Amino acid sequence: MDVIDRKILDLVQIDASLSIAAIAARVGLSATPCWKRLQRLARAGVIRRRVVLLAPELLGLGLVVFVSIEAPDHSPAWLDRFAERVATMREVLEVHRMAGDVDYLLKVIVPDMAAYDAFYKRLIAAVSLKNVSSRFVMERIKETTALPLQADSVTKYQK
Numbered sequence: 001m002d003v004i005d006r007k008i009l010d011l012v013q014i015d016a017s018l019s020i021a022a023i024a025a026r027v028g029l030s031a032t033p034c035w036k037r038l039q040r041l042a043r044a045g046v047i048r049r050r051v052v053l054l055a056p057e058l059l060g061l062g063l064v065v066f067v068s069i070e071a072p073d074h075s076p077a078w079l080d081r082f083a084e085r086v087a088t089m090r091e092v093l094e095v096h097r098m099a100g101d102v103d104y105l106l107k108v109i110v111p112d113m114a115a116y117d118a119f120y121k122r123l124i125a126a127v128s129l130k131n132v133s134s135r136f137v138m139e140r141i142k143e144t145t146a147l148p149l150q151a152d153s154v155t156k157y158q159k
């Protein structure tokens with residue numbers, strides 16, 4: 001991966017709707033070599049997928065909760081069961097296995113507190129848990145999906 005690849009990735013992670021021609025012009029290539037680079041990066045798995053980011057608050061999903069979980073058991077069987085169950089819960093946006101005093105951290109989004117309570121009840125019924133702690137987001141100060149590939153260009157293109 002060279003500097004041009006990183007510039008291309010920097011652009012598409014900020015705005016995946018850019019045309020090949022627009023990307024090529026910004027990185028100093030013609031359209032065909034730019035398209036070939038994008039295809040190669042996708043085949044290599046560097047580009048996992050292209051998505052549209054939605055405004056959750058405009059869709060009635062105004063409550064974000066970070067849920068810390070302590071596992072009662074650290075066996076592969078428990079982990080498989082836990083992973084299988086949370087994977088089916090649409091409210092769960094992210095699941096991370098952690099180091100430290102918390103075993104797992106979930107990012108959950110729901111319409112309101114009543115919906116979170118219903119989610120919580122389903123979660124604790126789905127698999128045995130040692131401890132569950134919820135932290136409710138009051139304000140989103142920064143949110144990005146852009147990886148810091150090139151410090152100068154990430155902020156240059158991001159709006």
